[in-house]
Amino acid sequence: MLINAQLYLIIFFTQSLMRLFQTHIDIVDDFDQDLIEQLLVLAKKHDFMIFEDRKFADIGNTVKHQYGNGIYRIASWSDITNAHGVPGEGIITGLKEVGLPLGRGLLLLAEMSSKGALTYGEYTTQTIEMARRNQDFVMGFITQRCINEHPDEDFIAMSPGIGLDVTGDGLGQQYRTPRQVIVESGCDLIIVGRGIYGKGRDVQAEGRRYQEAGWSAYQERISQ
Amino acid sequence: MLINAQLYLIIFFTQSLMRLFQTHIDIVDDFDQDLIEQLLVLAKKHDFMIFEDRKFADIGNTVKHQYGNGIYRIASWSDITNAHGVPGEGIITGLKEVGLPLGRGLLLLAEMSSKGALTYGEYTTQTIEMARRNQDFVMGFITQRCINEHPDEDFIAMSPGIGLDVTGDGLGQQYRTPRQVIVESGCDLIIVGRGIYGKGRDVQAEGRRYQEAGWSAYQERISQ
Numbered sequence: 001m002l003i004n005a006q007l008y009l010i011i012f013f014t015q016s017l018m019r020l021f022q023t024h025i026d027i028v029d030d031f032d033q034d035l036i037e038q039l040l041v042l043a044k045k046h047d048f049m050i051f052e053d054r055k056f057a058d059i060g061n062t063v064k065h066q067y068g069n070g071i072y073r074i075a076s077w078s079d080i081t082n083a084h085g086v087p088g089e090g091i092i093t094g095l096k097e098v099g100l101p102l103g104r105g106l107l108l109l110a111e112m113s114s115k116g117a118l119t120y121g122e123y124t125t126q127t128i129e130m131a132r133r134n135q136d137f138v139m140g141f142i143t144q145r146c147i148n149e150h151p152d153e154d155f156i157a158m159s160p161g162i163g164l165d166v167t168g169d170g171l172g173q174q175y176r177t178p179r180q181v182i183v184e185s186g187c188d189l190i191i192v193g194r195g196i197y198g199k200g201r202d203v204q205a206e207g208r209r210y211q212e213a214g215w216s217a218y219q220e221r222i223s224q
Numbered sequence: 225m226l227i228n229a230q231l232y233l234i235i236f237f238t239q240s241l242m243r244l245f246q247t248h249i250d251i252v253d254d255f256d257q258d259l260i261e262q263l264l265v266l267a268k269k270h271d272f273m274i275f276e277d278r279k280f281a282d283i284g285n286t287v288k289h290q291y292g293n294g295i296y297r298i299a300s301w302s303d304i305t306n307a308h309g310v311p312g313e314g315i316i317t318g319l320k321e322v323g324l325p326l327g328r329g330l331l332l333l334a335e336m337s338s339k340g341a342l343t344y345g346e347y348t349t350q351t352i353e354m355a356r357r358n359q360d361f362v363m364g365f366i367t368q369r370c371i372n373e374h375p376d377e378d379f380i381a382m383s384p385g386i387g388l389d390v391t392g393d394g395l396g397q398q399y400r401t402p403r404q405v406i407v408e409s410g411c412d413l414i415i416v417g418r419g420i421y422g423k424g425r426d427v428q429a430e431g432r433r434y435q436e437a438g439w440s441a442y443q444e445r446i447s448q
Contacts, residue, residue: 024286024289024290025294026250026290026294026295026296027286027289027290027293027294028294028295029293029294029295030295031294031295053282053286055281055282057279057281057308057310058277058279059336059337059338059395059396059397060338060393060395060396060397061393061395061397061418062248062251062277064395065248065251066248066250066251069251069253070249070250070251070252070253070255071250071252071253071254071255071295072250084281084308084310085342086281086308086310086333086336086341086342086343086347087336087338087341087396088336088338088339088340088341088342088396089339089340089396090338090339090340090395090396090397091338091396093395093396094395094396109310112283112310112311112312113283114283114284114311114312114314114315115312115313115314116312116313116314116350116354117310117311117312118309118310118312118346118347118350118351119310121346122342122345122346123310123342123347126340126342127342130340169284169285171283171284171285171288171314171317171318172283172284172311172312172313172314172315172317172318173283173284173285173314194285
């Protein structure tokens, strides 16, 4: 779907606004090693981190290889990745074997923004418990609200499904505004995709718009 | 982890015993388009189907691209793939857009074999309901038991975590025997990985052993 050049353009136009660049490396049609090298150069130059949104969801022995091996070698370049708790705690153990020595961090999917998501109730509770038992590697959650309950917890709360103009995409995605997730739900970071680079959008202008909306919401939250 | 040559060897030694070849294409270190072409030639020659065990787990708009695009273009060569129900029904809608016109089939993960898996209770019930609403594309389940309840249901039940010699792998995987899953739990198909190609194993001899154990269990079930 994407080609290298599009990734570069998104980075070029959003660099001073962006702190974390989220990738879906497996939808890049002309992926090659050069893309990774360029990405790392740009990350250093513009001071952003890289988050491969891989949503690992297999048993420990498999994700270990999916994370560290194959042609993508995700662990070698992605500062942060994420995983579902659905296979049980072995998924964290497997990823940790590869990621911890490299200083990487893992996000668990506590809640999803899509319609009919099964991330609620006991599923979410158990996922959070897995994170609490693995705080050396799990740095936070993909979530719709702040998860921290105990005074010693500082899990970061990152929210996808952010949109200023639309409420859905026809394939089940549901959008909330930066204010809703940051002020009302206490999240720390907004993840914006098609709101910025969607068809017909001015990437730079939209990037600025979301950055300002996020910052303004953050200021409102900390002044409360 | 794997290199092309190892995949070819596994196929070579198990071809006459195997009906479905399960891949984790993203752990092949030297993947290239030639591998896919060779795989398709071998599948035709030895009459097996290909099942990319991708465990899709993202929202509809993302999995659509992960399935049809990127360098793997999974939908173009894999007869069957699988997905978690966790993002909600949009994941099926997204995959179906790509897979249905190509005559592909989808398996949903109703139950996992790993320790502490969250695939139980309401999670599993909801996943099964999603499958029932999408029988034009969902052909069955990754499961530990037969799911069919209504007379008109013919979902295939495929079980991973099969081992004749071991009960676990130290990373949360738990093994059951072919007899347990086929006779006792009513599953249709066993998925064997490291039991056949694990370190130090004679791939051909182990392939035969699992094929015989599976066939014998199947005969026992249908004679009951």
